[in-house]
Amino acid sequence: MSDSLRRRLRALPDFPADLPSFDPATAPADPVALFLDWFEHALDAGVPQPHAFSLATATATATGLVSSRMLILKNLEPASSGATAGVDFGVWQFASTRTSRKGRELTANPHAALNFYWAALGRQVRVVGEVSVLSAEASAADWEERPGADGQANPQWQLYALHPTEVEFWQASGDRHHIRHRYVL
Numbered sequence: 001m002s003d004s005l006r007r008r009l010r011a012l013p014d015f016p017a018d019l020p021s022f023d024p025a026t027a028p029a030d031p032v033a034l035f036l037d038w039f040e041h042a043l044d045a046g047v048p049q050p051h052a053f054s055l056a057t058a059t060a061t062a063t064g065l066v067s068s069r070m071l072i073l074k075n076l077e078p079a080s081s082g083a084t085a086g087v088d089f090g091v092w093q094f095a096s097t098r099t100s101r102k103g104r105e106l107t108a109n110p111h112a113a114l115n116f117y118w119a120a121l122g123r124q125v126r127v128v129g130e131v132s133v134l135s136a137e138a139s140a141a142d143w144e145e146r147p148g149a150d151g152q153a154n155p156q157w158q159l160y161a162l163h164p165t166e167v168e169f170w171q172a173s174g175d176r177h178h179i180r181h182r183y184v185l
């Protein structure tokens with residue numbers, strides 16, 4: 001059984017045959033601009049849920065137990081100030097229940113990594129940084145804007161902002177010379 005599963009797994013294609021090109025030499029200086037360019041490309045290509053990403057968090061314990069789950073990107077704004085050398089890695093917003101596992105982990109250890117994957121394009125983007133909480137008003141507004149909102153308030157709903165120190169773009173290539181382009185503050 002496990003041998004046949006192993007063979008079936010090996011037989012699956014890792015990436016589609018037809019992949020877009022990416023030349024880091026022509027990439028913009030701003031990772032937000034490149035993300036938005038890749039995001040538009042994913043939308044145009046009909047990638048399902050291109051705004052979904054995996055959020056990794058960790059406990060603050062010495063063992064640093066890691067967990068991850070899928071979330072939806074709520075907004076991506078330029079940082080208002082503070083980014084070094086005029087480079088702006090943006091503010092990446094997501095929302096969840098403060099008392100959830102991820103909420104508790106973010107309270108104890110406000111660091112996270114987001115991972116977007118657009119399978120049809122063989123593209124992945126990793127965003128790593130510190131997480132802060134946004135205001136009660138902004139969180140309430142996000143709760144109200146959710147599809148199916150019924151007007152009931154949810155004081156546990158929290159809008160979070162990730163401030164990246166690192167954004168890495170990864171493009172699969174048919175010749176297996178996959179391309180990485182990393183921005184670091």
Ligand SMILES: Cc1cc2nc3c(=O)[nH]c(=O)nc-3n(C[C@H](O)[C@H](O)[C@H](O)COP(=O)(O)O)c2cc1C
Pocket residue numbers: 049052067068069070071072073094095096097100101102103
């Ligand atoms: C595509 C997708 C999008 C999701 N978006 C959200 C989201 O934006 N916020 C959220 O709290 N949970 C979202 N969920 C559910 C989470 O993945 C997760 O199961 C839940 O928040 C509990 O996570 P935790 O126990 O690790 O804290 C989404 C699930 C999927 C599959």
